[in-house]
Amino acid sequence: MDFSYSPQEEGFRADLRAWLADALPSGWGETVFEPEDEDERAMFRLAWEKKLHAGGWSGINWPVEYGGRGATLVERAIFAEEMARVGAPEGLNIIGHNLAGSTILRHGTEAQKQYFLPRILSSDDVWCQGFSEPNAGSDLASVRTRAERRGDRFIVNGQKIWTSFAQYSQWCFALVRTDPDAPKHKGLSFLLIDMKSPGVSIRPLRQISGECEFNETFFDDVEVPVANIVGDINDGWRIAMTTLAYERGPEDALGRQIRFSQELDKLIGTVAATPRGDAMLIDDPIVRQKLARAVTQVEVMRLNAVRTFSKYLNGDDRGPDASVIKLYWSHAAQNMYEAAMDILGPTAPIAAPDPLSAGGGRFQLSYLQSKAFTIYSGSSEIQRNIIGERMLGLPR
Amino acid sequence: MNFGFNEEQKSLGETVAALLADFPALTGPDPAQARDPAVWRALADLGLFALLVPEAQGGVGLTLVDVALAIEALGAGLAPPIAASTLIATDIIAREGTAAQRETLLPRIATGDVRIALAVMEDGQGYDPAQVRTMMGGNGVTGVKILVPDADIADMILVVARVDDRVGLVMLSRDARGVAIRHHADIDPSSGLCEVTLNGAAVMDGALIGHAGSGDVISRLMDAAAIVYAGMAMGIAARMLDASVDYAKTRVQFGQPIGAFQSIKHRCADMAVAVEAGRSAAYYAFWTAAENDPDRSRAASMAKAYCGEIARDVCNETVQIHGGMGFTWELGLHRFLRRAKVMEHGFGNHVWHYERIMAQTLAARAVVADARAA
Numbered sequence: 131m132d133f134s135y136s137p138q139e140e141g142f143r144a145d146l147r148a149w150l151a152d153a154l155p156s157g158w159g160e161t162v163f164e165p166e167d168e169d170e171r172a173m174f175r176l177a178w179e180k181k182l183h184a185g186g187w188s189g190i191n192w193p194v195e196y197g198g199r200g201a202t203l204v205e206r207a208i209f210a211e212e213m214a215r216v217g218a219p220e221g222l223n224i225i226g227h228n229l230a231g232s233t234i235l236r237h238g239t240e241a242q243k244q245y246f247l248p249r250i251l252s253s254d255d256v257w258c259q260g261f262s263e264p265n266a267g268s269d270l271a272s273v274r275t276r277a278e279r280r281g282d283r284f285i286v287n288g289q290k291i292w293t294s295f296a297q298y299s300q301w302c303f304a305l306v307r308t309d310p311d312a313p314k315h316k317g318l319s320f321l322l323i324d325m326k327s328p329g330v331s332i333r334p335l336r337q338i339s340g341e342c343e344f345n346e347t348f349f350d351d352v353e354v355p356v357a358n359i360v361g362d363i364n365d366g367w368r369i370a371m372t373t374l375a376y377e378r379g380p381e382d383a384l385g386r387q388i389r390f391s392q393e394l395d396k397l398i399g400t401v402a403a404t405p406r407g408d409a410m411l412i413d414d415p416i417v418r419q420k421l422a423r424a425v426t427q428v429e430v431m432r433l434n435a436v437r438t439f440s441k442y443l444n445g446d447d448r449g450p451d452a453s454v455i456k457l458y459w460s461h462a463a464q465n466m467y468e469a470a471m472d473i474l475g476p477t478a479p480i481a482a483p484d485p486l487s488a489g490g491g492r493f494q495l496s497y498l499q500s501k502a503f504t505i506y507s508g509s510s511e512i513q514r515n516i517i518g519e520r521m522l523g524l525p526r
Numbered sequence: 527m528n529f530g531f532n533e534e535q536k537s538l539g540e541t542v543a544a545l546l547a548d549f550p551a552l553t554g555p556d557p558a559q560a561r562d563p564a565v566w567r568a569l570a571d572l573g574l575f576a577l578l579v580p581e582a583q584g585g586v587g588l589t590l591v592d593v594a595l596a597i598e599a600l601g602a603g604l605a606p607p608i609a610a611s612t613l614i615a616t617d618i619i620a621r622e623g624t625a626a627q628r629e630t631l632l633p634r635i636a637t638g639d640v641r642i643a644l645a646v647m648e649d650g651q652g653y654d655p656a657q658v659r660t661m662m663g664g665n666g667v668t669g670v671k672i673l674v675p676d677a678d679i680a681d682m683i684l685v686v687a688r689v690d691d692r693v694g695l696v697m698l699s700r701d702a703r704g705v706a707i708r709h710h711a712d713i714d715p716s717s718g719l720c721e722v723t724l725n726g727a728a729v730m731d732g733a734l735i736g737h738a739g740s741g742d743v744i745s746r747l748m749d750a751a752a753i754v755y756a757g758m759a760m761g762i763a764a765r766m767l768d769a770s771v772d773y774a775k776t777r778v779q780f781g782q783p784i785g786a787f788q789s790i791k792h793r794c795a796d797m798a799v800a801v802e803a804g805r806s807a808a809y810y811a812f813w814t815a816a817e818n819d820p821d822r823s824r825a826a827s828m829a830k831a832y833c834g835e836i837a838r839d840v841c842n843e844t845v846q847i848h849g850g851m852g853f854t855w856e857l858g859l860h861r862f863l864r865r866a867k868v869m870e871h872g873f874g875n876h877v878w879h880y881e882r883i884m885a886q887t888l889a890a891r892a893v894v895a896d897a898r899a900a
């Protein structure tokens with residue numbers, strides 16, 4: 131066990147720090163923040179992602195031949211740490227990087243890798259995930275969206291739901307039914323669909339937070355070239371499982387942990403500066419207990435991810451350990467936001483832009499958004515089934 | 527960077543686990559039968575107590591991270607607490623002791639000839655070692671220590687006491703004049719918890735550990751102990767998880783194994799996640815102690831607070847999953863529940879450590895703020 135970094139790794143860190151010092155807008159995180167408006171925020175994030183790419187900081191551990199940096203998983207972890215340190219903005223194309231890219235890298239044809247991967251890294255192509263349907267959520271293998279083969283095309287008809295960022299996406303990877311007569315897991319295929327294709331339409335869905343990040347996506351006689359299948363026809367379930375392993379895995383968790391640790395730091399700063407009676411809120415022992423528990427859980431999120439990284443580095447396969455990571459961070463993060471709302475006290479419900487809102491009034495939004503954590507990427511109940519059955523060997 | 531154990535570290539853990547399994551009474555139902563002195567000798571013959579002793583004093587020169595899995599095994603096997611106490615004391619003496627202390631004590635520790643108990647707490651003073659009233663003066667050491675594990679079978683007792691207006695660590699012989707020992711009546715008789723009354727207890731020359739040095743020997747003691755206890759708590763938690771899963775696979779009700787019921791399956795899954803999370807916290811803390819990393823105290827407190835809570839919760843769930851069997855004396859789950867409860871309160875409970883985490887976190891923020899301002 132060794133948490134220290136090699137000179138090469140420290141060099142990577144130093145280069146990144148130097149680059150970040152120039153790349154972030156001056157006053158970032160203190161006087162300059164992300165735009166409040168949803169669309170403006172999305173474009174801001176896209177611009178940031180493109181800047182990272184231009185600087186050579188996109189696809190840290192992807193192979194150089196596909197536009198990546200060819201660095202190690204450890205450097206990937208350092209990248210996450212440094213982004214946390216400066217409170218860097220998030221990206222917009224997270225689904226492209228973490229899910230589409232990772233899946234294509236693992237299962238795609240050489241032509242697919244050559245075409246799609248560099249465009250993901252440059253965020254020329256933003257991606258969305260077309261898995262869930264109105265009648266296929268947790269029971270994902272029940273998807274009904276049909277893809278019929280006609281010559282060198284598939285003709286796709288059906289509806290997806292909860293498609294996050296479809297409104298900003300150039301591409302969608304979708305799980306579709308290619309054999310309605312086969313057992314449900316055996317008749318699925320994994321297609322890459324150009325969102326500009328005739329017959330694709332989307333309708334925004336409003337979320338708990340009032341925002342419209344996710345959508346309904348409709349496919350009406352959409353033509354998809356046969357070359358855009360990943361894996362074999364009817365082998366889509368296996369491919370989708372790879373996608374889910376990345377969606378729940380340590381890379382994703384580490385990226386999120388950055389944001390949670392920033393928000394927790396902000397919460398502590400807010401509490402330290404908030405008077406309560408004759409003292410400060412930070413002097414309240416109950417508040418301190420709650421904060422310390424959140425500090426611990428957010429740190430454990432990071433350690434879980436790094437520990438799992440190390441398992442992969444030491445040769446272990448990706449398996450149900452991804453569900454352990456996902457179940458942990460989702461609940462720990464929800465606990466943190468719940469604690470934040472407790473700690474802020476009477477003014478907790480007051481949000482931005484009200485002048486009485488605490489800590490910039492962002493905790494209220496984050497609190498609402500946190501409700502999704504235990505639902506998407508497989509609900510907590512589904513993760514518990516996976517851990518119980520596949521890791522612990524309990525009967526179905 | 528690598529957050530994994532190497533083969534030697536893993537095999538050390540397995541060896542200790544296998545050795546303890548040869549003493550079934552350790553985890554048997556009756557705590558009074560669980561204090562077999564042969565266990566100490568067997569662990570010593572294995573070389574466990576030489577591991578943390580530097581090579582110059584006849585040891586192997588390993589660090590706490592090398593023995594992390596062995597310590598987890600001590601927890602899982604309900605080993606006598608004196609084994610852990612002695613390892614903690616070894617770490618302190620090896621790092622903070624004077625040359626003379628190292629030369630006299632460490633070679634004998636390595637061979638298993640010195641068992642050391644740790645005496646920190648006092649009645650009415652909570653968990654904080656800074657609050658102790660026991661004094662060392664010209665007439666020896668005077669005060670009353672409580673909850674000292676295995677004091678009755680120790681050769682030496684490392685006592686936290688006030689010395690010249692500071693809090694220090696004094697090594698006493700258990701046989702010294704002025705030392706009286708009384709067993710507590712407590713929930714885990716296998717922990718050998720004792721009250722140690724010091725009435726002008728005789729101190730030999732050079733009995734003060736790390737007092738002259740600039741290092742904070744008390745925080746090193748609390749950190750090392752917190753980390754070792756966190757590791758042992760994870761040993762208990764992991765063992766209870768295994769017991770729950772095994773039972774859930776075999777106990778049949780309503781025509782199916784109870785593990786097929788989601789309420790049982792999901793509890794097992796949540797316990798598995800908690801065990802992994804606790805291990806992440808504990809293993810990292812072991813590493814910070816081995817390297818004396820600046821994050822050591824924060825990591826130690828996170829591990830102790832969090833792993834203590836996890837072990838407690840997992841023990842509780844395990845009793846529940848076993849139903850009426852779980853409540854029996856014979857099955858012996860109570861042994862783990864009892865030991866976990868004692869360890870939860872040793873060297874600071876979660877409340878004390880969470881407060882310590884907060885203090886550390888705020889101090890670190892202040893340092894960052896000062897650096898920015900400069």
Ligand SMILES: Cc1cc2nc3c(=O)[nH]c(=O)nc-3n(C[C@H](O)[C@H](O)[C@H](O)COP(=O)(O)OP(=O)(O)OC[C@H]3O[C@@H](n4cnc5c(N)ncnc54)[C@H](O)[C@@H]3O)c2cc1C
Nearest residue numbers: 259260261262267268292293294502505506507508509511
């Ligand atoms: C913010 C957000 C963004 C999302 N983005 C995307 C996206 O980009 N692309 C995409 O494809 N999907 C996306 N999803 C969809 C998400 O994957 C599904 O919501 C999720 O898989 C649950 O499916 P469902 O909503 O149909 O709920 P259901 O499956 O109907 O579940 C309802 C409840 O029943 C429980 N349940 C279901 N089955 C079981 C079982 N076997 N045992 C025990 N309990 C069970 C669930 O845990 C849940 O509590 C998103 C969801 C959210 C909230």
